[in-house]
């Protein structure tokens with residue numbers, strides 16, 4: 001029988017087969033460290049689904065840089081595995097990977113504790129398999145969780161779509177969406193909203209989907225989006241992403257639609273910058289500083305007249321912008337606006353850290369998931385209204 005005991009995993013994945021530097025993982029950054037933010041108070045993301053649907057693979061690929069092929073050798077999870085994602089910036093949460101055979105009727109399953117502190121529930125469905133049973137389990141899981149906690153964001157990953165043709169992919173998505181919502185309506189839970197994502201660990205879709213899940217847990221998202229909009233307008237940038245460098249999930253972007261190709265390009269750029277920094281960068285062993293730091297920046301010119309420009313915001317966050325080469329003539333203005341953006345983001349961090357400290361130190365006010373939203377009026381735009389016209 002499976003047990004549901006806790007298992008705190010180390011944050012670094014040791015058997016890392018990819019080119020990604022092993023020790024470039026989540027750690028603590030003195031300046032921005034939110035030491036008061038203990039694991040128990042972080043938003044929790046639950047990964048659930050039937051056996052072999054791909055839950056552990058998703059967690060390993062997105063947060064531990066495991067190469068997709070390596071996941072073939074992952075053993076079945078037989079107890080809840082907790083993973084602390086702690087990069088001292090906006091991206092702070094816990095991921096709980098559940099065994100596929102978890103049984104809600106089992107007396108050891110404490111649904112109040114598990115669903116009570118949960119921010120998002122990701123339910124993984126293997127699209128290459130017959131998904132009838134998965135839909136039943138989805139319905140059971142979601143209704144059970146909703147009864148305990150009305151604020152959970154329910155995300156359905158229609159997973160392993162790499163093996164499917166485009167038509168079949170769309171058809172599966174439509175069918176799963178229809179059946180899952182019909183089942184909920186029939187059970188009288190029409191107020192539950194499910195979000196659907198087509199995912200695969202063999203391309204960037206899993207990072208994109210996880211970005212959207214994580215963004216919903218960041219109360220400061222509207223502020224960040226607004227800051228990026230202002231940066232774009234004043235610097236003639238077409239698209240900008242604020243990336244969590246370690247996981248390559250974007251924690252914010254401007255309000256223009258995200259196109260998958262642009263996102264993939266930016267991800268590839270981050271890989272290049274990190275690899276080059278680690279191979280050729282100078283590390284200060286004593287200070288344990290990484291070669292990838294606030295001074296890092298990179299510029300890639302594509303042969304279609306587009307420029308990719310990366311600037312470090314802090315050790316964990318990078319801004320990646322896409323703009324037309326002609327507009328890059330005004331690099332000085334872009335850089336100056338970037339400095340203002342960085343300061344603004346820093347202020348958002350500081351305010352969040354302060355509000356977290358207050359919540360954690362004041363008696364009788366336990367910190368809740370993402371309820372410590374910082375209101376936009378605290379942040380007037382510091383970006384100068386220079387334009388490059």
Ligand SMILES: Nc1nc2c(ncn2[C@@H]2O[C@H](COP(=O)(O)OP(=O)(O)OP(=O)(O)O)[C@@H](O)[C@H]2O)c(=O)[nH]1
Nearest residue numbers: 052053054055056057071072076077100160200201
């Ligand atoms: N083709 C394909 N295979 C995948 C994908 N994601 C995971 N897999 C494979 O699916 C199998 C099961 O993956 P796991 O991550 O162990 O599944 P799990 O849901 O954690 O399984 P349990 O621990 O038993 O609950 C592995 O062989 C993975 O390589 C994907 O996106 N595409």
